[in-house]
Amino acid sequence: MTTTWTATRVLRDGNARLYLTGVVISGFGTSALWLASGVWVKDLTGSDGLAALCMLAMWAPTLAGPLLGTLADRFRRRTLLIAVSLLMAVLLLTLCSVDSPRGLWLLYAVLFVYGASGVVHDAAESALIAAAVDRSLLGDFNGLRMTANEGMKLLAPLAGAGLYAVYGGAGVAVLDAVTFLLATVVYACLRVREDRPPAPPTPPDRLRGRTAEGVRYLWGHPALRPLVLAGGATMLCAGLSGALVYAVVDALGHSPAYAGVLYAVQGAGSVIVGLLSGAALRRLGERRFAAYGIAVLAVGVALRAVPDDPLAWVCCLAIGAGLPAVLIVALTAVQRETPGPLLGRVTATANTLVYTPNVVGLATGAALVELFDHRLLLAVLGLALAATATTLLRHPAGDGRAVPAAPPGDGPV
DSSP states (O other): OHHHHHHHHHHHSHHHHHHHHHHHHHHHHHHHHHHHHHHHHHHHHOOHHHHHHHHHHHHGGGGGHHHHHHHHHHSOHHHHHHHHHHHHHHHHHGGGGOOSGGGHHHHHHHHHHHHHHHHHHHHHHHHHHHHHSOGGGHHHHHHHHHHHHHHHHHHHHHHHHHHHHHHHHHHHHHHHHHHHHHHHHHHHTOOOOOOOOOOOOTTTOOHHHHHHHHHHHHHHOTTHHHHHHHHHHHHHHHHHHHTTHHHHHHHHTOOTTHHHHHHHHHHHHHHHHHHHHHHHHHHHOHHHHHHHHHHHHHHHHHHTTSOOHHHHHHHHHHHHHHHHHHHHHHHHHHHHHSOGGGHHHHHHHHHHHHHHHHHHHHHHHHHHTTTSOHHHHHHHHHHHHHHHHHHHHHOOTTOOOSOOOOOSSOSOO
16 A cells, blocks of 8 residues: 555656656667667677677676766756767667678677666766655655566567567667657656756866766765675676576476576566565665565575476566665665765766676676586575675664755755
8 A cells, every 4th residue: 555655656746757758668679679689690690609799788888887977967967868868869770771790890889889878878867866756755766667677678578579570670779769769758858957067177077086086975985885785796696696597497397498487577576576665665774675685586596496397486586576676775875875966976886886797797607507506506696695685784774764855966956
C-alpha cells in the first residue's frame, strides 16, 4: 500500500513522468543496439573477437568518467542533454553506410562516442533529477528508473533482433536514432529553471583540477565512499558470476540458449525490487538496504553451484532482486549528499568506480572458468559478497533515514 502510494506520488510529478518516459525511450534504443551491433559485426566478419569489441567500445569511455563528468557541471544540464541526444541521432544515421567489413571502423567509432555520451548523459541527468524531483522521493524515483531500465532489457533485445532480421543493422541504428530524437522532445518539455554554471577558474578551465574536485569530494565523504566501494565490489563479483552462466547452464544439462531464460528471470527480480526500493530505503536506511540486497545476491550466487532447475530459477530471481539494491542506494545517496555544482563530476566518478569493475569481472571470469570448477568459483564469490554486506553493516553510523536539506547554491531549482 505504501509502495503504491509513493509510486503514485512520483508519477504525479510532471518532471518525474517525463524523465521516466525518457528512460524508457532511451533504454529501448540502447538495449536494441547493444544486441544488434555484435550480431552485425559477426555477420560481416564471422569473428567472435571483433563482435566482442562492440561491447568494449561502448564501455571503454566509462574509465574517463571523472573527466567527462566535468562537462555536466560546465553547461546547463537540460541543454546538454538535448545537445548530446541530437549528436547521437545524427551519428547513428551514418551507420546506414556500413555494409562491409571495411566500414567497421565507423561502427566502432560511433559506439565509442555512444559510450562517452552515455557517461555525460547519465551525469547531467542525475544532477537534473536531483534538482527537479522532490528529494524525499529520490529513492522511489531511482527504483522506478531501475524497473523501467530492466523492463526495456527484457523487451528491447527481442525487438532489436526482429528488426535486425528484417532490415539489418542499419534498421536498428535508425530505430535508435529515432529514440534519441524522441528523448530530445522529452527533455525540451521539462519545466526546470537552471542558473548559469559558474565561470571556470583562471587560467582558462583547469580541467584536471575541476575533475579532481569531484574525486576528492566523493572519496572524502564518510557516507558516500563506503556505499560506492561496496557497489564496485558487488559489481566485480557480479561480473565474475555472469561469466560463469554458460557453465551453470551446461551443468543443468541445457543448451546455451537456456541462458536467455535465466536472464529473463533475473530481469524480473530487478523489476520487482525497483518497485519496492523507495519504501525499503525509508524503512531500513541506506546501508542496511544495500547490505541486505548484497546478502541476497550472495546466497543466489553461491547456490547456483547446485545443478537443479527450480533452484536455478530461484537463484536468478534472488540475483536480480539483490544486485540493484546497492546501485539504487549509491545513486540516491550521491544525489542527496552532493552540492549541485559538483553533482555531474561526482556522479560520473561514482559510476566509474561502480560499473568499471563489472567489465573487469566479466573478463577475469572468462579466464578463470577455464582453469577452475565453476562451483568452487561460485562458492568463493558468495563468500566475498557476504563479506561486503557484513562490512556495510559493521559501521551503520550516519545512516540516518531523514532526507538532508538541499545545500546552498544547489544549481538548478
